[in-house]
Amino acid sequence: MRSARSFGAAASVYHASRPGYPVDAIAWLIGDAQRVLDLGAGTGKLTEALIELDRDVIAVDPVEEMLEELEVAVPGVPRILGTAEDIPIEDDSVDAVVAGQAWHWFVPERAVPEIARVLRPGGVLGLVWNSRDTSADWLREAGEIMHERHDASATFESYVRIGSPFGPIEEHTVEWHERMSRSRFLDLVRSRSYFITASPEEQASTIATLETLLDTHPDVAGAEELAVPYVTRCFRARLR
Template structure:
């Protein structure tokens, strides 16, 4: 089933906002641990599509593993950052609903931090089209680990202004087979400025009115200055859980 018109308009508006904050996204968003690569890309896969590749956070891992990478991203601002960060990847304009590749072109498709922007009713058959028979679709999300007290407090600050709920364990349906799930826990070292960039690059923050956006970032700075786990520190570890879903095209 496709989206309702209002849902589609809201999704497109938030997804399109990233071009205005591509540099902050590149500075502040976390990478992915190598263990996620091993889970997402099956043995023997060589040609990989990184769909909704953003600024190349996952593309970099794929390229470093010596894989033949095609990165598809709809935002021109994000593609500019991506091409600079991963020059060895082929970077194309496209979406999950319209992938500029021929049928059966790739061994695996990875969608890192982007599947929630897609219309599954159109994206699932389009991804299946570009996958070879037996190919794998893997969906990944980096989620902050709220069991850390200061991270829970950070989320309280963010959700005071706005909230974005994302389904990080979606079903896929035909023509894909049964889904497999995994959670990988890890920690990302970052500094004060990078944390502020991470917040500023969230789609729901980008689209806030300017006054509310300044208030939110000011609240995050106050947390950095006052929380006992952060006060006076130039860098700290942000714990993440990477939530993974994969399924194979029979």
């Protein structure tokens, strides 16, 4: 819980540094759903893609500072403080519930019944993650420095276990690149929960070690702009 709520302290950095989601990936995730609940919406990275797809979106997140950033990024989207285990909207009120980089923060045995409650019959639960593709050697080394939990070659199936009353899980993958400055990459590191909750000494050590890597690794040494490869993995299941 401490890690999940820590993002409020770095909400503006989070939004400025984190990548968005490929619109074609999100189009697959939600199908023909028109009214969509973005659960654990954070600063609105997934919300932006949903709005680009011209969907009617409601954003729910437990951290007020994150929703304040969402209002700046995506003005006019209804913002509600709430959690996956206690969703403050009516029964049968949305066609899809989506969660971007958030399912691993939920308590599934409490969240799944709540998500089923707010979904209309036949509605979709869509889960999506952006992962840096650590088959690139410099990113693999950066991930070790950052205490990366997952890389793009890791499977998410161990914790994407939805179960009843949802049907089988479908999966879709999109590979892409995000171009970013060196300073933005370091801000991306600063937006991670591990970094935010670390001591000032640990934070300084992490940034210094990454700066050395960016100065010396032959794939990126001297580069002011980095081409960061990503894999977006999408999972969806339909309410029976």
